[in-house]
Amino acid sequence: MSGHDSVHVLYSDYGATHFLINRDQCPASVYAEEVIPMETGHRFFNEKLIVNNETVPLFNLHNLLLKLFRFKTDVKSQLVILTPFTLLSEETLSYLKEGPLPELENCRRIGVRVSSETIIKQISLDELKPHSRRLRSRLKKSGFPAVHPMEGSMGYLIDLDRIIAGNKGKR
Numbered sequence: 001m002s003g004h005d006s007v008h009v010l011y012s013d014y015g016a017t018h019f020l021i022n023r024d025q026c027p028a029s030v031y032a033e034e035v036i037p038m039e040t041g042h043r044f045f046n047e048k049l050i051v052n053n054e055t056v057p058l059f060n061l062h063n064l065l066l067k068l069f070r071f072k073t074d075v076k077s078q079l080v081i082l083t084p085f086t087l088l089s090e091e092t093l094s095y096l097k098e099g100p101l102p103e104l105e106n107c108r109r110i111g112v113r114v115s116s117e118t119i120i121k122q123i124s125l126d127e128l129k130p131h132s133r134r135l136r137s138r139l140k141k142s143g144f145p146a147v148h149p150m151e152g153s154m155g156y157l158i159d160l161d162r163i164i165a166g167n168k169g170k171r
Contacts, residue, residue, distance in 0.1 A: 026081035
């Protein structure tokens with residue numbers, strides 16, 4: 001596989017379903033050891049973490065996936081991937097400042113809680129397929145731009161920028 005037709009992804013396995021996140025969207029990760037509750041009125045932005053003396057608000061992608069796909073699992077989400085604000089769109093940053101994170105100017109990045117069983121894999125871009133025409137627009141807007149079918153498992157590519165802005169998560 002050459003570098004031109006493959007990509008490194010974070011791969012989270014939930015049994016018959018798996019999720020992929022482009023590794024370029026999350027250049028660093030930490031263990032969610034001392035999580036601090038945060039009141040935002042948003043069910044998936046209700047924690048923060050201190051990383052190298054910096055406050056990092058946490059988006060709980062793991063809990064969102066459990067809710068959306070109705071998974072029953074004992075897998076924890078102690079892994080936090082760190083995404084710099086420079087990798088998020090102006091639309092997403094504006095939503096965060098006006099919504100759950102009004103004190104965003106004090107932060108440089110966001111943390112995203114993912115399954116503790118997430119690993120890095122390299123996949124061929126040919127393995128990613130478009131959604132059916134009927135579902136394509138809705139799923140892409142929700143943060144799932146493509147599927148990754150495998151024997152015994154259906155995968156979804158996650159666009160962190162879109163999934164954060166597209167899931168308002170009101171309590």
